[in-house]
Amino acid sequence: METRTPRxxxxxxVITALGVKPLHVVxxxxxxxxxxxxxxxxxxxxxxxxxxxxxxxxxxxxIIVAALRELxxxxxxxxxxxxLEPEAVAVPFHSNASVPVxxxxxxxxxxxxxxxxxxxxxxxEAAFEALYTQYGVLLRSIAMRRFRxxxxxxxxxxxxTFVAYLxxxxxxxxxxxxxxxxxxxxxxxYWRDRQHEAPLLPEHDETADPAAPTTVERWMQRSAVVAxxxxxxxxxxxxxxxxxxxxxxxxxxxEGLSTSPGYVLKLLIACRRRAHELFRRLAGPKE
Amino acid sequence: xxxxxxxxxxAYVLDPLLVEDAAxxxxxxxxxxxxxxxxxxxxxxxATMREPEVWSEVDATRVRSEQLVEALALRxxxxxxxxxxxxxxAHYLRSPLRFRGADISAQSRFWSAGVVRVLCSAAHTMHExxxxxxxxxxxxxxxxxxxxxxxxxxxxxxxxxxxxxxAIALRYLGRFAEALDALAAAETLVQGTPAAxxxxxxxxxxxxxxxxxESERPREAIPLAQEAARVFRDYHDTDREIATxxxxxxxxxxxxxPSRAVEGFExxxxxxxxxxxxxxxxxxxxxxxxxxxxxxxxxxxxxYYAEAMALYxxxxxxxxxxRARWGLASALVVAGELQAGIAGLAAARKELAALGLTNDAAxxxxxxxEARLAAGLPEGVVEACRAxxxxxxxxxxxRNARMALAYLNxxxxxxxxTPKIVRHVREYLRDLPSxxxxxxxxxx
Numbered sequence: 105m106e107t108r109t110p111r112x113x114x115x116x117x118v119i120t121a122l123g124v125k126p127l128h129v130v131x132x133x134x135x136x137x138x139x140x141x142x143x144x145x146x147x148x149x150x151x152x153x154x155x156x157x158x159x160x161x162x163x164x165x166x167i168i169v170a171a172l173r174e175l176x177x178x179x180x181x182x183x184x185x186x187x188l189e190p191e192a193v194a195v196p197f198h199s200n201a202s203v204p205v206x207x208x209x210x211x212x213x214x215x216x217x218x219x220x221x222x223x224x225x226x227x228x229e230a231a232f233e234a235l236y237t238q239y240g241v242l243l244r245s246i247a248m249r250r251f252r253x254x255x256x257x258x259x260x261x262x263x264x265t266f267v268a269y270l271x272x273x274x275x276x277x278x279x280x281x282x283x284x285x286x287x288x289x290x291x292x293x294y295w296r297d298r299q300h301e302a303p304l305l306p307e308h309d310e311t312a313d314p315a316a317p318t319t320v321e322r323w324m325q326r327s328a329v330v331a332x333x334x335x336x337x338x339x340x341x342x343x344x345x346x347x348x349x350x351x352x353x354x355x356x357x358x359e360g361l362s363t364s365p366g367y368v369l370k371l372l373i374a375c376r377r378r379a380h381e382l383f384r385r386l387a388g389p390k391e
Numbered sequence: 392x393x394x395x396x397x398x399x400x401x402a403y404v405l406d407p408l409l410v411e412d413a414a415x416x417x418x419x420x421x422x423x424x425x426x427x428x429x430x431x432x433x434x435x436x437x438a439t440m441r442e443p444e445v446w447s448e449v450d451a452t453r454v455r456s457e458q459l460v461e462a463l464a465l466r467x468x469x470x471x472x473x474x475x476x477x478x479x480x481a482h483y484l485r486s487p488l489r490f491r492g493a494d495i496s497a498q499s500r501f502w503s504a505g506v507v508r509v510l511c512s513a514a515h516t517m518h519e520x521x522x523x524x525x526x527x528x529x530x531x532x533x534x535x536x537x538x539x540x541x542x543x544x545x546x547x548x549x550x551x552x553x554x555x556x557x558a559i560a561l562r563y564l565g566r567f568a569e570a571l572d573a574l575a576a577a578e579t580l581v582q583g584t585p586a587a588x589x590x591x592x593x594x595x596x597x598x599x600x601x602x603x604x605e606s607e608r609p610r611e612a613i614p615l616a617q618e619a620a621r622v623f624r625d626y627h628d629t630d631r632e633i634a635t636x637x638x639x640x641x642x643x644x645x646x647x648x649p650s651r652a653v654e655g656f657e658x659x660x661x662x663x664x665x666x667x668x669x670x671x672x673x674x675x676x677x678x679x680x681x682x683x684x685x686x687x688x689x690x691x692x693x694x695y696y697a698e699a700m701a702l703y704x705x706x707x708x709x710x711x712x713x714r715a716r717w718g719l720a721s722a723l724v725v726a727g728e729l730q731a732g733i734a735g736l737a738a739a740r741k742e743l744a745a746l747g748l749t750n751d752a753a754x755x756x757x758x759x760x761e762a763r764l765a766a767g768l769p770e771g772v773v774e775a776c777r778a779x780x781x782x783x784x785x786x787x788x789x790r791n792a793r794m795a796l797a798y799l800n801x802x803x804x805x806x807x808x809t810p811k812i813v814r815h816v817r818e819y820l821r822d823l824p825s826x827x828x829x830x831x832x833x834x835x
Contacts, residue, residue: 232466236459237452261586263458268587270466271545274512275552275594281627286586288625293585327448329439334452341449348440369409376436377401383436 113156115168115185122176122374123367126150132171142167160186173337176371236266238331239280243287245323251291261290332382340375347372395419395426404433472505480506484513487524496534504539507532507549514556522563529556551580551591558598565824567606574599593622597635600642607825609642616642633662633671641678649685656682673702677715684722692722713742717755724758729766736762750820753779757817764810773803776813781820788823794831795819 119126127147134144145153145164152158153168160168169182240262247258265287269276276282333341346352346360354365354372361368395403395416402409403416410416420427439445479501483490495501510532517525533553539546554577561570574595581591597619603612616639623632640655656679663672680695696719703712720735740755756779760772776799783789799816802808815834823829 228470229463229467233459233463236462240459241448241452259458263462264584265586266458266462267465268584270462270469271548271584272587272591273469274508276628277630278627281629282590285626285628286590289589290586293588325435326439326442326445329436330445330448330452333440333445333449344440345446348437349443349446373398373402373405376405376433377398379440380397380401380433380436384432 113154114187116154116156118172118185119154122370123364124172124175126154128175129168129171132174133167136170136174137167174339176337176339176374234331234335235279237334238327239283240266241327241330242323243283245327246284246287247291249323251288251295253291253294257294261294262287265290328383332379335382336375336379340371340378343368343371344375344379394423397429400426400429401433404430404437469505472503473508474505476501476503476505476509480509480513484528487521487527490524490531491527496531496538499538502535502538504536504543504545504549507536507539507553510535511552511556514560518556518559518563522560526557526560526564529553529560533557547580547582548584548591551577551595554580555594555598558602562598562602562605567602570602571599574602589622590626590628593619593626593631597623597631597638600635600638604638604642604645607645609645612642613639613646629662629666633659637674637678640682644678644682644685649682652682653679653686669702669706673699673706673708673711676702677711677718680715680722681718684718684725687726689722689726689728693719696722709742710746710748713739713746713748714751716742717751721758724762729762733759733762733766733768750781750783753781754817754821757813757820761810761813761817764808764813772808776800776803776808783823783827785827788827791823791827791829791831792820798831798833 118124119129130145130147130150133150136142137144142163145167149158149164150168153160153164165182165186169185172185243262243265244255244258247253247261248255253261265283268286269279269283333344336344343357343361346357347354354368358365358368399410399416403413407413420430480495483493483495495506510528514525514528514532517528530553533550536546536550536553539549543549554573558570558573558577561567561573578592578595581588581595584591596615600612600616600619603609603615616635620632620635620639623629623635636655637659640652640659643649643652643655656675659675660672660679663669663675676695676699680692680699683689683692683695696715699715700712700719703709703715716735717739720732720739722732723729723735724732726732736755736759740752740759743752743755756775760776763769763772779796779799781792781796783792795816799808799812802812811834819829819831
């Protein structure tokens with residue numbers, strides 16, 4: 105795989121925008137390379153790659169991407185940092201479930217896993233895991249909030265719903281919609297079996313609840329945020345957590361990260377932007 | 392209007408002081424719905440990220456639960472099984488002859504749920520063009536499902552799927568009674584999966600409703616179609632919901648209630664337009680045109696027929712376009728616009744004959760002859776009626792059809808042909824495929 109040699113490379117622009125020191129990238133890349141049994145990248149070579157004066161091999165691209173992910177907490181993909189050959193990056197990520205998939209760097213042995221040529225089993229497994237993770241939250245919410253099923257039982261009903269989907273995957277058109285309908289039916293059945301324990305509420309009636317779509321929309325939105333935050337790299341996630349949940353000022357976060365408040369601000373903007381992109385993809389209209 | 396980029400809007404929501412001219416941006420936001428929507432979305436995201444519950448769920452989600460591991464293992468086994476089955480079956484599914492000769496259900500290496508799923512999927516794609524082959528494939532799928540171990544968790548589901556596909560193939564073959572038997576057997580197998588039982592049953596009801604519709608038992612079909620559509624709506628399966636609404640509406644036409652049918656067809660049309668699905672749209676338009684024609688609402692019928700014909704052209708479906716032209720001409724005749732109707736029928740009968748649709752061409756010719764006689768224009772009718780040829784699949788139907796044509800020819804010979812006789816013979820031949828046992832009797 106080769107990179108082009110523009111005046112300002114994507115890698116250079118990202119590194120400058122985030123205020124990351126090239127030396128830190130090289131050191132982190134060396135650490136990752138050691139763990140994976142690969143060769144690291146020298147500071148000089150990295151400088152040439154960054155400025156576009158040298159080409160990077162697949163292996164070097166892999167460790168640079170991994171290093172930048174680790175340092176910034178942003179789930180970069182190879183094409184975010186390098187201008188790759190069109191055919192390598194233009195291939196859409198296949199997903200039977202129409203769910204955007206995080207690339208799972210930690211289990212990757214080759215950077216090509218970021219942009220698979222065809223829907224291999226690992227890619228589809230990742231798609232299913234993303235579906236289970238994202239929709240699991242929503243389906244549990246439906247079971248627990250709309251149908252008041254106790255948490256442990258709700259967990260089991262959601263699991264059974266996914267199993268039912270897997271067994272019928274050849275006849276299901278809209279996976280997400282089907283899962284919502286299926287968990288609702290499972291919950292109704294759950295309470296029908298336990299009528300002596302708790303009466304069915306009016307909203308559990310067979311007829312569709314007219315208010316339900318709005319509620320479901322809200323849960324969908326919330327579960328999308330949960331899925332987005334779970335997908336983000338650890339550094340991004342923790343920075344957002346400290347800023348939004350713990351309400352820590354930028355200065356305090358900077359101190360914890362041994363960096364400047366200005367860098368934290370850039371990190372927050374970049375992480376929030378990444379979260380927003382993922383959120384749009386997850387919560388946006390169905391394809 | 393120039394819009395602000397996401398980065399600037401993001402910085403503004405994070406802290407207005409980060410933006411060079413926040414006041415100008417705020418003025419823009421008041422006038423720009425697009426940028427306001429982005430800001431609202433970012434504020435929703437920020438507000439949600441402040442909720443402690445959300446972060447608890449994030450932490451829980453990060454830990455791979457035992458259930459997820461179990462689901463992934465099940466998924467992997469299903470994928471492996473399906474892939475292996477597809478590999479084993481590809482060779483046989485390429486040729487009906489080879490498939491029949493292989494007798495795969497007798498070989499234990501094919502006894503897997505994956506083989507049943509792959510065969511059912513294959514059968515599903517063949518029903519329209521190769522119903523005999525799809526019937527064989529679905530039957531083999533069902534036989535293999537019987538060979539799965541009794542304790543296999545998907546045994547009943549696999550057998551039910553196979554029976555459903557077999558029923559669809561039988562419906563395409565016109566073997567309605569057997570199709571209903573297969574669906575009844577499939578329904579007994581639906582149990583024990585609360586999340587999916589309603590959906591599985593709805594698939595069966597929708598098929599049964601279609602069988603009833605095609606065998607002209609609309610009153611039995613309507614409640615089944617309604618219930619199936621309700622379940623599909625619950626499962627957000629819009630394709631199937633719309634298809635079932637169409638079945639229900641067609642049944643209303645068949646049972647003589649076109650005004651009730653129109654409502655259903657309008658829903659189908661709206662769904663087709665909304666989704667840009669021209670195939671659904673054109674079917675809805677064509678059926679709505681038929682219903683409006685039944686209601687003697689010629690204006691609407693003509694409008695719908697015209698749009699349907701334009702769409703059939705676009706979709707390159709000449710046969711359907713000709714049928715629509717034929718329908719429009721019939722509607723014109725019924726509405727008393729004989730000249731225009733006769734011209735349309737003349738064009739339609741020629742096009743049907745050119746397409747090789749012998750029986751339809753014969754029926755259109757009868758209609759044309761009837762209209763000409765009614766209009767006092769008998770020229771050409773005798774010659775056209777003498778040239779009529781019909782073909783039917785069974786010897787009994789052929790015999791009955793010959794009797795009807797002989798009666799017509801006798802009237803032609805005696806010079807006693809009337810519009811009533813032409814209509815009587817036409818309606819008899821039109822209904823013959825659904826009533827093959829009924830012998831021809833002259834009009835009272």
